[in-house]
Amino acid sequence: MENLRRMALFAQVVQHGSMSAAARALGMSTSAISQQVRALEQEAGVALLHRSTRQLSLTDVGSRYYAACARLLDAAGEAAAELSAARHAPSGELRLSAPLGMADHVGPALGAWLRDNPQLRLHLHFEDGWTDLVQARIDLALRFGQLPDSDWMAQRLGTLQRWPCAAPDWLRRHGPPADPLQVPAGEWLGLAQVPGLAWRHRASGQERRVPAHPRLVSHNQPAVRQLCVSGLGVAVLTCLDVMPMLADGRLVRLLPEWDVPALPVWAVTPHRQTQPAKVRQAIELLGRYLAGIPGVGDSGA
Incomplete structure (x- = not known):
């Protein structure tokens, strides 16, 4: 790696025409630049530059070596430009993971941005x-x-x-319940977590723990929703669903007078350092989309 740094310094010296000019451009001392170039020559066992009190010129091997070093410097510049572009403009592939319940919402949230x-x-x-x-x-x-x-952000x-x-x-057969306990235990649908939900009456503050024994259980929320639409029971579903x-x-x-705890939505990324533009903008757009849906609360930020 040290040799790569010396090669880049050598190319800068040639491009700036002198060690002092390269030193000023790089914020280094002229002696430090000179030491690095001399170390490069000593390691190679050949002279790369003709030195005089007034100017520098390339030796024959130095000229050929400079061409390779210049390509290295150009490649480093292109890599830096690629990183800069990734920070400021979305590009490449965005790999997005989401719950099945978001399948109908990714298009409306990100479609215009992708276009x-x-x-x-x-x-x-x-x-x-x-x-x-x-x-x-x-x-x-x-x-x-x-x-x-986790260590994720x-x-x-x-x-x-x-x-x-x-x-x-279902309502025609059972009638509208006034209390969560009026829903027969076997008429619940959904995830196994339903019995653990704490119900709270908005006006009185009364709380309920419903002894639900779901008739049909699935870890696929869209499937639970479809079972509910078919009239097979009562399901606790999110506003997105x-x-x-x-x-x-x-x-x-x-039970509009009764509340169950809201479900937080998180944007999770595996890296804590500065995010590329594609990730930053996707998070912003998804948050803006969710904020426009009835029943979605604010981020709490």
Whole structure:
């Protein structure tokens, strides 16, 4: 590595025409530049420069050697420019991991941005589990709920309200409950975490722990939503899952006076250092999109 540095210094000396001019450009002393070039010559066992009191000139081997060193310097400049461009303009491939419930939302959130940046590619990985971001080479992951301890960087984008919902057909058969305990234990659908939810009455502050024994359990939230639409029971779904279905009447929100804890949404990245533009801008756009959805709370930032 030290030899590469000396090669770059040698190329700078030739390009600036003298050691003193190169020293001024690089913020070094002339003697330090001279020592580095002399060390390069001693290691090679050949003279690279003809020195005189007035000017420097290249030897024959020095001229050929300079051509290679100049290519090295140009490549380093191109690498630095590539890093600078990555910091300021989105480019390359963005590898994004998100829960299955976000599948309908990535397009509206990022579509215009992708159209405006044709040099950017998007690789989507949808799952409800916890992918190892480094092993999967993920640049950005959206995560819901409480995060496990890790060295990753997490930024909260907002909170999702969770609402108990049922199909009109279920309501015709069972009637609208006034209390979570009025929902038969076997009529719940969804994740195994439903029994652990703490329900709180907004006006009185009363709390409930519902002894739910879900009739159908799945770790795939879109599947739970579809089972709910089919009238098979009551599911606690996020506002992201149900807004279109509440709007067109396929689902009805139950127990509007009762709240369950909101679900935090996180943007998680595997690196804590400065993020490239593609990651910074994607986080900003996803946060802005979520903020425009009814039922999404602010980021708490």
